[in-house]
Amino acid sequence: MNIDIDTIIFDVLIPVIKIIVMILFPMIMVMVMLWVERRGIAFLQERLGPNRVGFQGILQPIADTIKMLFKEDIIQRQSDKLIFNIAPVVVLATSLLAFCFIPVGMTMSIGSYNLTFWVAESPVGLLITLGISSLSVLGIVFAGWASNSKYSLLGGLRSVVQLLSYEIPIGLTVLTVVLASGSMNFIDIVNKQNEMGIWFAFMMPVSCVVFWIAAMAECNRSPFDIVEADSELVAGFHTEYSGIKFGYFFMAEYAHMVLVSSLMVVFFFGGGLPIFPNVEFLWFLHYIPGFVWYFIKIMFFLYLFVWIRGTFPRYRFDGLIRLVWKWLVPLSLLNLIVVAIIRMIV
Amino acid sequence: MIQSIIFYIFAALSVLLAVLVILQKNVMHSVLYLSFTILAISGVFFTLHAEFLGAVQILVYAGGIIVLYLFVIIIVNLKEIKAEKRNIFPKFFIVCISVLFLAEMIYIFFKNRISVPANADFPEFEALFEMLLSKYLIPFEIASILLLAVLIGSIIIARRKLLHDSD
Numbered sequence: 061m062n063i064d065i066d067t068i069i070f071d072v073l074i075p076v077i078k079i080i081v082m083i084l085f086p087m088i089m090v091m092v093m094l095w096v097e098r099r100g101i102a103f104l105q106e107r108l109g110p111n112r113v114g115f116q117g118i119l120q121p122i123a124d125t126i127k128m129l130f131k132e133d134i135i136q137r138q139s140d141k142l143i144f145n146i147a148p149v150v151v152l153a154t155s156l157l158a159f160c161f162i163p164v165g166m167t168m169s170i171g172s173y174n175l176t177f178w179v180a181e182s183p184v185g186l187l188i189t190l191g192i193s194s195l196s197v198l199g200i201v202f203a204g205w206a207s208n209s210k211y212s213l214l215g216g217l218r219s220v221v222q223l224l225s226y227e228i229p230i231g232l233t234v235l236t237v238v239l240a241s242g243s244m245n246f247i248d249i250v251n252k253q254n255e256m257g258i259w260f261a262f263m264m265p266v267s268c269v270v271f272w273i274a275a276m277a278e279c280n281r282s283p284f285d286i287v288e289a290d291s292e293l294v295a296g297f298h299t300e301y302s303g304i305k306f307g308y309f310f311m312a313e314y315a316h317m318v319l320v321s322s323l324m325v326v327f328f329f330g331g332g333l334p335i336f337p338n339v340e341f342l343w344f345l346h347y348i349p350g351f352v353w354y355f356i357k358i359m360f361f362l363y364l365f366v367w368i369r370g371t372f373p374r375y376r377f378d379g380l381i382r383l384v385w386k387w388l389v390p391l392s393l394l395n396l397i398v399v400a401i402i403r404m405i406v
Numbered sequence: 407m408i409q410s411i412i413f414y415i416f417a418a419l420s421v422l423l424a425v426l427v428i429l430q431k432n433v434m435h436s437v438l439y440l441s442f443t444i445l446a447i448s449g450v451f452f453t454l455h456a457e458f459l460g461a462v463q464i465l466v467y468a469g470g471i472i473v474l475y476l477f478v479i480i481i482v483n484l485k486e487i488k489a490e491k492r493n494i495f496p497k498f499f500i501v502c503i504s505v506l507f508l509a510e511m512i513y514i515f516f517k518n519r520i521s522v523p524a525n526a527d528f529p530e531f532e533a534l535f536e537m538l539l540s541k542y543l544i545p546f547e548i549a550s551i552l553l554l555a556v557l558i559g560s561i562i563i564a565r566r567k568l569l570h571d572s573d
Contacts (some may be wrong), residue, residue, distance in 0.1 A: 143438055184461045191464035198441055198468070201476045205434060213480065220477055227469075 070173065082159050082179050086315035089362075093314050094121040097366050104370035125307070133303035136208060143206035148301065148308035151199030155315040158192040161185035162322045163246050165332040165350030177332065177351055178247070186234065186244040193278075193319060196312065197223040200287070200297050203309070207300035215296030218377065219287040222277060225384045229274040232392035233267040236399040237327045240264065250331035257338035261328035266395045268328045270388055275320040277380070280313065281365055283372040286380060321361035322354075329357050413453040420446035437475050444468045458534070 095110075095118060102109025110117040135144060165177035182188060197219060204216020238244055240260055241252040253259055261268040277284035288296030298309045325331055332350025336342050375383065423443040430436040444467045451460035492500075538546050 140432070140434065143434060146438065182457050184457050187461035187465060188457065191461055191469055194469035195441075195464065197473055198476070201473065201480070202434075202438065205476070205480055217477075217480060220473055224470075224473065 074175075075179070078179050079160075082162075082164075083156055085164070086156055086159060086318050087311065089318045090311050090314040091121040091125070093317065093362055094124065096363065097369075100363065100366040101370050104367070128307045128310075129304055131303040133305060134300075136300050138208040139300065140206040140208065143202045144300075145305075147199045147203035147206060148305045148312075149199075150202065151196050151312040152308045152315070154192055154195040154199065155312040155319065158189050158319050159315075159322075161189050161246055162319070163250060163326060163331055164322075164354055165352075166250075168349065181245065181247060184244050185246050186238065186249075189246075189323070190231070190234065193316070194223070194227055196316065199312075203301070204297035207297070209300050211293045211295070211299045212297050215287050215293050215299070218293075219280065219297060222280075222284070222287060222380065225381060226274045226277040226388075229270050229384065229388040229392045230278065232389070232396050233271040233274070234327070236264055236267045236396055239396075239399050239403050246326050246331070250326060250333060253330045254333055254337050259328060259330045264328075264395070264399060266391065267399070268324075270392045270395065271327065272324060274384070274388060275324065276365070276368070277384070279316050279320055279365075281317065282369040283374050284380060285374060286377050317362060317365055318358065321358040321365075324361050325354060325357040409453055413450065416446050416449035416453060420450060433479050434476075437472060437479065440475075441468055441472045444472070 098120070099109045099111075099117065110120040113119040113123050135141065160179040161182060163176075163178040168175045168177070200219045200223075201216045204212045204214075204219070207213075237249060237260060240263065241249045243249060243252070256263075280287045286292075288298065293299070298306055301309060330337065332354045334342070334345035334348060334353050336345070420443055423439050423446055426439040427436050427443060430439065444463060448460040448463040448468075451457070451463060
């Protein structure tokens with residue numbers, strides 16, 4: 061068996077580095093988002109926010125993380141130990157696993173080697189990603205049940221109702237993207253937007269808006285955060301968690317936000333493509349690498365999360381369910397029919 | 407080589423977890439292991455290059471059906487499984503079925519010698535869809551009508567009490 065140096069580098073080393081980067085990327089984004097969110101909310105509410113640790117409070121997330129690591133890890137005597145310990149891992153692992161199909165940039169040629177910015181490519185990558193990201197509800201329900209506390213259980217039950225209902229508009233709007241691009245491969249979806257010379261957001265604005273609203277509800281973010289409504293349920297499903305296990309839920313929530321922003325960018329805003337990819341006049345934009353464009357785009361959507369949180373009050377539970385079943389589901393169904401008819405004609 | 411190692415890891419995991427599912431006293435632990443079993447089985451599908459089947463496995467079973475199980479368990483407040491006292495005939499029946507199934511599997515294994523299943527040739531999922539919507543259209547539609555009938559029937563059964571109430 062002869063193993064030359066090229067196979068080791070290209071078939072082992074580079075994939076392993078990619079996997080490590082794709083696991084670290086959401087984690088680092090959690091740190092970034094912690095700062096962006098606290099400063100952003102403070103800015104919207106005309107406060108200062110944390111600005112003491114490091115320049116403009118930039119080291120605050122690191123201080124918070126260290127504090128969280130050293131906190132006491134309390135396990136309820138009444139709780140179901142096995143599930144109580146596994147639930148945070150399930151939530152975080154599914155959030156991180158869903159990143160493996162996301163194209164974080166365009167293919168880059170270095171010499172004769174084509175460096176790709178995704179861990180795996182599959183003709184059904186979209187389906188797998190949606191499936192994996194919908195698994196986090198399992199962890200949330202397990203956490204709510206295992207804590208053996210009223211608030212946690214209520215939060216868990218609410219999350220089932222909310223996440224299952226909001227998965228329907230997500231599925232229906234993603235179908236319109238699949239119809240428009242003719243593929244369930246993320247890379248093909250991005251390339252199709254390059255070919256057509258238009259981002260899908262401008263081709264299918266209804267899908268884009270419905271997807272964004274439903275995806276925000278999937279993340280349990282304000283104004284849809286009834287799962288952990290602070291004023292009713294203390295902290296919802298993670299009331300009884302402390303220390304690093306709470307940190308797992310916290311990281312998972314932010315990783316899910318990054319995931320949703322990435323999906324939004326890939327489906328509707330051209331992934332790693334520059335703005336106006338087909339305009340001759342703006343040729344120089346192609347020299348900026350794809351991952352920079354991707355990063356700029358997801359930062360916009362991550363800021364949008366903060367912006368919306370600082371702007372809208374929380375939905376009441378019945379209003380939330382009414383919104384999805386009476387508005388989003390019929391709207392996305394109608395949208396799907398219209399897109400399908402246009403696709404048939406054109 | 408690496409692929410078949412990963413295949414065997416997933417296969418062993420799915421069997422181990424499936425055994426754990428039926429050995430639990432606590433219903434919630436069973437559901438936890440069942441969800442892991444489903445993930446392991448989808449891992450088996452992925453290593454066999456049947457990505458569509460793996461995706462559907464996760465999406466339908468782990469994302470949908472397991473959550474329904476959880477919902478029912480929480481609402482009905484099932485805690486522990488008590489051993490049921492069965493008559494001799496049902497007991498005999500249960501044992502027979504499992505023995506038959508095991509015998510069948512051993513027979514197939516020794517007849518066809520399916521030893522290294524990696525890189526099995528699964529039909530492409532596009533071909534699968536085309537077959538569903540052209541050759542097998544009528545069975546497909548009949549199955550969906552059956553599902554609709556089940557849905558309406560369960561709603562009617564659930565609402566019967568409410569319908570007979572005066573308000």
